[in-house]
Amino acid sequence: MNGLLHVVVLLLFPPFLLGVIGKTKAWFAGRQGPPLLQPYFDVWKLLHKSAVYSRTTTWVFRAGPVVSLAAILGAGLLVPLGAGRAPLAFGGDVLLFAYLLGLARFFTMVAALDTGSSFEGMGASREAAFSALAEPALFLALAIVCIPADSLCFGAAFAALPWKDWGAAHPEILIAVLVLFCVLLAENSRVPVDDPATHLELTMIHEVMVLDHGGPDLAFIHYGAAVKLFLFAAIVMHLVVPMPAGGALPGVAALCGGTTIVAVAVGVVESSTARLRLARVPQLLIGASVVAGIGLVVLFFRGGR
């Protein structure tokens, strides 16, 4: 029963977050903005179109979006949504999560390179560089959470979080939240790392990689991006809000509410900051890694006293 609920939420909820972000940005700009359910309509519309494949591409190009979506959905089965364990949880699923996302990213990049176009190649190389820098930040931040729990399983790590006065008594968790939010912005191509609304190819990172996809492939890509955002938001939310006890439904409801709030936060950040110059993005990511490293040092230091 739990597993079914988990799969249903995982499949149906994520595009709602994209709508929330869009509405938040529109509100800041004084506009009405697209309807909240617009991403669903977009995916539905794309699924009914047919794809056009260039003659210079190979099977890699067609496999890219499919493998990427499959990997992301697989990663989604590892993250607990609500109280309790995820359907495929096991000791070490934190690492598998990170590498499934890496697999998804790899296939997106390879599909982009497969087109033989220089724009897509440029996007792929930028994406590779920035995710290489974001990965240490992700791992260090997750380490801050996993080391006190002595386990590499998401469920066990979240269950071991100290909820009593954690802000002041365990400031390193605050650092983990901050760094994970930064990684969220980087991995999901949000401002200040990348502007999802730009139409200038030279400033794109993620969008330029998927320029040549159309129809169902593009639907898979948009949907996969939504799920990825949802998963990161879920992890951030787990660190901030304790899961209510008493069955799966309250937990899932809390999760949906919490991730919506994270989406609103992303919208706020997107509306209030400008995209960083490309040369400055490594600084932001290295800074995030450094901050996470310091969080680890603080964890050990306070644990030793």
Added chain:
Amino acid sequence: MTAHHADLLLLVLLMTDLYMVATSRIAACIRTSAVQGLVLALFPLALSSGAAAPQLFHAVLIGGGTLALKALLIPWLLARVLRKVAIRREVEPFVSLHVSLLLGAALVGIAFWLSMHLPTRAGTPALLVPVALATLLIGFLVVVSRKKAITQVVGYLTMENGVFVFGMSLAHEMPFVVELGILLDLLVGVLVFGLVIHHVSAEFDHIDTDALSELKD
């Protein structure tokens, strides 16, 4: 405000240190210094939570003085000097900002390592010695690795903030007059610094101290 909040404030102070080392705009450096002053103003309250009334009053006085001087007056003075003097408002470091950030992180590590060898009495927040030392070292890094004169002054203020954290933990052993004297000294120091920077800018048409190298053997 409980005693745990002291650790939280110290962590925020550490984050501001790292931001100062990584930012490329002088105005952002000055604002970060103001934020540090604000954190330092809240710090005595966190330290003396649950203590007797006279100690709490002392903490409020020192916090107020720190807020007025370090968070408001001194950054305002520096911002004024910056407005009148600087044309290019960018930090010009000797080493790139990426390397500065990594050096800053290394210095934080050294500070934590050093504080393992310095025992503290029970009741002091665990992060006090490492963060104070880290702030001192990062302030020193900023003084040494920046060319523009105003950023050197900001680095000096950061060093003083690190020293001040130590001083705050000794609040009950120092009469309020003395702490106020130290703050006033700092204020006058910044005034004199600002005055000299004015003259440097007027004389040399820039505030790049790297070019101040005529006197040597």
Added chain:
Amino acid sequence: MALLVLVLAPAVAGLAALLIKSVRIDLALFLAVCVAHLGVTLGLWFVPPPAPLGTLLALDLPGHLFLTITSVLFFLTALYAVPYVLHATHDPQAAPHLFVPCLSWFLAAMTLVTVSQHLAVMWAGVEATTLASAPLIYFYRRRRALEATWKYLLVCSVGIALALLGTFFLGIATAGLGEAAPALVLEDLKQAAPHMTRPWLKVAFIMALIGYGTKMGLAPLHTWLPDAHSQAPSPVSALLSGALLNCAFLGVLRFYQICLASGDAAFARTLLVLFGFLSLGLAAAFMVGQRDYKRLLAYSSVENMGILAIGVGLGGAATFGAMLHAVNHSLCKAALFLLAGNVLRAYGSTAASDVRGVLRRLPVSGVLLTAGFLAIGGAPPFGPFMSELVIFQSALQGATPGLGVLFVALLAVAFLGLAGVLLPMLQGARPAGVVPGREATLSVASPLVLCVAVLVLGVYVPAPLSEALRKTAALLGGGLG
């Protein structure tokens, strides 16, 4: 009460001088304040010690000694400064209106350093001296003077921040005593010293040595000194070298006294000797072949500060020698800088190669300059010879006689450096472009008094002075054996 007056009177006078626009009245006011200050300071030697101001201000022997040196120097420099500043009012590049106020505040700050017993108050005084003297260095609005002022401000402020850190570390070192923890007052700290947490005490001394040592001019933290002391106007250089360096040394000595009281002073002595020899060696190396005679004198100050550190670090009779040397060096260096001011006014250049025939052009100054050179170089029958001899003998009898040999060798190198620059300046015919003229009385009176004093001290140290020096040395862990 008397102590508070000693500190506040120059401060108030400075404020008044800031508001009064006439330079002549300012100078007269300053002279009056210096006379009064000197009178009170000397008088305090003969009356019972004045009442301390709570725990913050009190007059103990090392403080009184350094205060007297400061006061004497200020009075004599004020006399010299009268024709100097009046001449400078005609110079478009000079800024005389800040001169008297800053000098007065300088005096007030140094008085505060010497009479304070609370270490944080002493720190505030040292910081105030930096801030008061910085505008003085920038008296002549030249690019080099500005560069020197900036370096002085930045390096000394950073150094003094470390000294404040050391002061706080001392507080933390006593924290383990809980309720009985003393305030940061010298006497209380000396009493609590045996119970202090050792790691904190040691780090506190190291920080204080680095911090106050920067202000004192110990190598390798001396980089600001040659620039600042050479670019400042000559009366200011005299005060900086003669009085301020001593006060910074007093800061180090306070921490040293606490280390002595804790019984753990061996590491402190080693550090003092190490820094002392480093200063001596580096200064001597830079003095040889120096092209600017004011920079030469500045490096000589670094050298002599090194000698002071060595003396105190070696302990025993060498500490007495160091205290005597503090007096000798202050008097001698002040005289030399004032005379250098006369030479600069006559020749218009601080480059040694531009100066020739001082003995002919400025006879009185030339003779005094020769005497000053011999004195600071350590030749008999002048005062510094005696004090350096005491230190040398003590070193030879100590644990490492080699240090004594190294000491004399480095002193010889320094002497050669001095001779190489000053002797050619003194001899020879005066260059064509230099105008002959008379020397103003006031501009040679003070150097004359100072040189005579140095000569007298080389032959005979008056009993009261000797007694005071001996007692001071005893407080610092030494004494005539």
